[in-house]
Amino acid sequence: MGILSNQFANVVEWEEYSDDLIFWKWKNREIKKGSRLIIRPGQDAIFLYQGKIEGVFKDEGDYDIESKIIPFLSTLKGFKFGFNSGIRAEVLFVNTKEFTIKWGTKGPIMLQAQGLPGGLPVRANGTANVKVSDYATLIDKVAGIKDSYSIEDVKLRIITVLDQLLMKHISQEGKDMFNLQASAFDISKGIREDLDMETSKDGISVTGFSINNFNYPEEVQQAINKNAAQSMVGDVGKYSQLSMVDAMADGKTGGNSTMGNMAEMMMGATMANQMMGSMGMGMNQQQAQPQQAAPQQAAPTGTGAGPKFCPECGTPTNGAKFCPECGTKLM
Numbered sequence: 265m266g267i268l269s270n271q272f273a274n275v276v277e278w279e280e281y282s283d284d285l286i287f288w289k290w291k292n293r294e295i296k297k298g299s300r301l302i303i304r305p306g307q308d309a310i311f312l313y314q315g316k317i318e319g320v321f322k323d324e325g326d327y328d329i330e331s332k333i334i335p336f337l338s339t340l341k342g343f344k345f346g347f348n349s350g351i352r353a354e355v356l357f358v359n360t361k362e363f364t365i366k367w368g369t370k371g372p373i374m375l376q377a378q379g380l381p382g383g384l385p386v387r388a389n390g391t392a393n394v395k396v397s398d399y400a401t402l403i404d405k406v407a408g409i410k411d412s413y414s415i416e417d418v419k420l421r422i423i424t425v426l427d428q429l430l431m432k433h434i435s436q437e438g439k440d441m442f443n444l445q446a447s448a449f450d451i452s453k454g455i456r457e458d459l460d461m462e463t464s465k466d467g468i469s470v471t472g473f474s475i476n477n478f479n480y481p482e483e484v485q486q487a488i489n490k491n492a493a494q495s496m497v498g499d500v501g502k503y504s505q506l507s508m509v510d511a512m513a514d515g516k517t518g519g520n521s522t523m524g525n526m527a528e529m530m531m532g533a534t535m536a537n538q539m540m541g542s543m544g545m546g547m548n549q550q551q552a553q554p555q556q557a558a559p560q561q562a563a564p565t566g567t568g569a570g571p572k573f574c575p576e577c578g579t580p581t582n583g584a585k586f587c588p589e590c591g592t593k594l595m
Contacts, residue, residue, distance in 0.1 A: 402467030
């Protein structure tokens with residue numbers, strides 16, 4: 265009888281386990297006497313009967329359903345297996361790990377920026393971390409109509425609202441549109457909170473969100489790089505000279521474009537003004553040096569007016585070089 269009763273037994277397990285699936289549903293099969301439940305590491309098993317949660321089992325292992333599982337189910341405690349009879353229940357296996365999603369904007373986000381009436385097109389990419397947090401909501405909103413749910417499904421849900429959230433948090437006051445990476449932490453924090461509110465409707469939490477890069481159009485990025493280089497050099501004249509040298513070295517000064525020619529003329533004029541200014545400053549310094557040095561020279565010894573009286577005989581000198589009385593040299 266034991267052999268006959270067990271020939272219909274089955275094993276309740278996640279038969280095709282995948283790291284990319286958030287949950288998988290074992291269903292449409294009767295659980296017979298002698299059936300076993302296998303829970304692998306990183307899995308939870310949820311018994312469902314007529315769409316309602318009967319019990320959640322989280323400890324990994326191999327369990328006899330009749331003796332170890334049925335007694336702990338809420339409405340099936342009094343169930344008794346009979347010959348060739350069983351219970352038609354569903355078991356939802358949930359992947360409990362934290363998933364990492366790599367995201368990127370579907371297209372450029374047009375941000376308002378001063379001096380750009382059409383807006384500044386910006387792309388972004390990064391990662392988001394998610395995991396199942398509410399089994400009841402997950403079953404009610406997702407598992408009730410799906411047999412499985414993958415991380416790609418969650419990614420699609422996130423990407424759908426991500427562009428709007430990026431615009432919302434980037435456009436807040438105080439953000440430098442040409443250096444968004446400096447505000448990436450604050451922007452990421454705000455987006456994570458909003459995304460978590462959105463995905464929690466499906467029983468899934470966003471545990472982390474980060475922005476790796478903001479990408480500008482090539483011509484805008486070149487302007488940003490030049491501005492950063494200018495700031496490092498610190499002197500407009502020197503920067504213009506460096507730019508001219510770089511352009512000549514790259515062969516860009518020989519182009520025929522109007523914008524290129526105008527850039528060459530502007531850089532050339534700046535260099536000329538800088539050189540003339542330097543030469544003029546040098547000449548002024550040379551002219552100023554004698555005038556400044558003259559007051560510092562000591563008067564030569566022995567010059568100036570002589571004594572009014574002869575030091576030898578006391579006779580008035582009247583400005584003479586020799587004493588008229590004794591002939592002593594006075595100057």
